[in-house]
Amino acid sequence: MSNDPHIPHTQLAEDAPVSCSTCAACCCQLEVMLITDTGVPERFIDNDDWGGQVMRRLDDGWCAALDRDTMRCTIYELRPLICREFEMGAPECLDERRGLDTIYR
């Protein structure tokens, strides 16, 4: 997930290479479950309806830990395991960049 400055991908050519540095951190709108303790600060954690812990999201859907000016993760070194494993260029990433709904929402 994103830790780079971004250019909204909607402004890029169709054949532009996939890169977090040219993405509006699309994947940081997904629900992120906390399945291991990576040190995420409490203020960014919510409880879901099933008693699990998730990254807190703002009313517009983006993760509370995302810097909205730079679209960088403000807790990159402490980010959840799911964020570490979300692979740039993988089908889920491409779906998010296309603005598609996914099963993760």
Ligand code: SF4
């Ligand atoms: S959607 Fe893909 S390209 Fe965009 S920030 Fe996430 S991993 Fe990077």
Ligand code: SF4
């Ligand atoms: S913790 Fe960081 S990388 Fe993970 S969704 Fe939030 S802003 Fe994105």
